[in-house]
Amino acid sequence: RAFLGTGVEFVVGIGNEAVPAMASPAAAESWLQLHVVPHLRAGARITCITVGNEVFKGNDTALQASLLPALRSVHQALGALGLQGRVNVTTAHSLDIMGVSYPPSAGAFHPSAAPHLQPFLAFLSAARAPFLINCYPYFAYKDDPARVPLEYVLFQPNAGVVDPRTRLVYDNMLYAQVDAVYAAIQAMGHTDIDVKVSETGWPSRGDPDEAGATPENAGTYIGNLLRRIEMKQGTPLRPQAPIDVYVFALFNENLKPGPASERNYGLFYPDGTPVYNVGLRGYLPPMASHEAATQVIHWFLLIATASVVFALS
Incomplete structure (x- = not known):
């Protein structure tokens, strides 16, 4: 309501x-x-x-x-x-369904998923529905911080990565992941299916072995992502097609199982106070519950105008 x-x-x-x-x-x-x-x-x-x-x-x-x-x-x-x-209908996939994601132009689905995906893609094409993918560049950085540049995953200035097959230059990992999915879909015979990012985010806190899970990095990732989306920017492979992104998540989830990072993807605490500053409207100070709820709605409205929405789970 x-x-x-x-x-x-x-x-x-x-x-x-x-x-x-x-x-x-x-x-x-x-x-x-x-x-x-x-x-x-x-x-x-x-x-x-x-x-x-x-x-x-x-x-x-x-x-x-x-x-x-x-x-x-x-x-x-x-x-x-x-x-x-x-109203269209689809399902959301983990990036784990990719067997090959680098370089983006060589993107291919994992052999174990491919038999299921061929009829699924035919369904999406006939229904004119999007392919939803959950992309977390954070995972790549956490798993190999010595080799994955932090600037590349946080949308910060960096030298970029050149796809040796297409010569396209990628200045961030999220766009490379999306284009790898486009390539995998095309390899299965479809060029008429849009890819949307159904989840992406960055944890503000993690366990000692979860590199990069800090409020500063979370704010940088989300803030820079929102600026890109506000520019209606497409990926190098599809520069004229602004991508839709669902940011995970609006609130922290204190009961979610798993490592500490799983409970700390939210922009807000459950009481509506901000976890970190995303740099778009300045730091939002602690506020009363009614004011906090109103501010959360204002954030929803701001983001909804820029092809981004925060995911609730």
């Missing part, structure tokens, strides 16, 4: 645990009637349904086999409700 009339677009997700059930057209339509249609009628701008998240990252073959039937059922149900063209 807080966003009605604001123009902010929403992506609504179906969790992995619910994907097998969505293979039933009746179940898919029932889910849409419950979770999507009432909000659309109220004026919310829901533009996309994601079915599952990073399904091909694990080894749950039953889940993987149910993904495409679920996507087709949700797409069919959207048609039955007269929502095709208004």
Whole structure:
């Protein structure tokens, strides 16, 4: 309700645990009637349904086999409700599905994922839906800080990396990762599918072995990314096509399992106070809860005008 009339677009997700059930057209339509249609009628701008998240990252073959039937059922149900063209359907992938990502022009999907991705890409092409990829340059830096220049992953001035096949110059890792995905899609015969970054972010805190997880680096990464997006900048491979980016995340998640970094990707603490300064509007000082909530909404509106949105999980 807080966003009605604001123009902010929403992506609504179906969790992995619910994907097998969505293979039933009746179940898919029932889910849409419950979770999507009432909000659309109220004026919310829901533009996309994601079915599952990073399904091909694990080894749950039953889940993987149910993904495409679920996507087709949700797409069919959207048609039955007269929502095709208004709401599209896709799924988000981990960058782990890439078997080759360097150089970007040699991008190729991992052999284990390729058999699933061929019919999936055909579905996206027919449905005119985007390919969503979760990209975290932070992981590359954390795993090899001695060889991965921090400036390259933080969008700071650097010498850049030249793709030896195309001679295109990349001054940041995120754009190189996106273009590698475009190359992998093209290698499977598709040039009509847009790639969108469904998650990217940088942790403000981590365990002792998590290099680079600091508030300063997090603020630099997000702030520089937002400036790039505000410029409506495309990648070297597709310079005329500004990329859409979903920043992970709006809030820190204190109960999330795993290393400390997993609980510290948020721009805000749960009470609405800022974790760090992204450099766009100056430091946001601690504030009362009502004022904090209002400020969070203002941030949503600011980012929504620049093809970026903060992801809630």
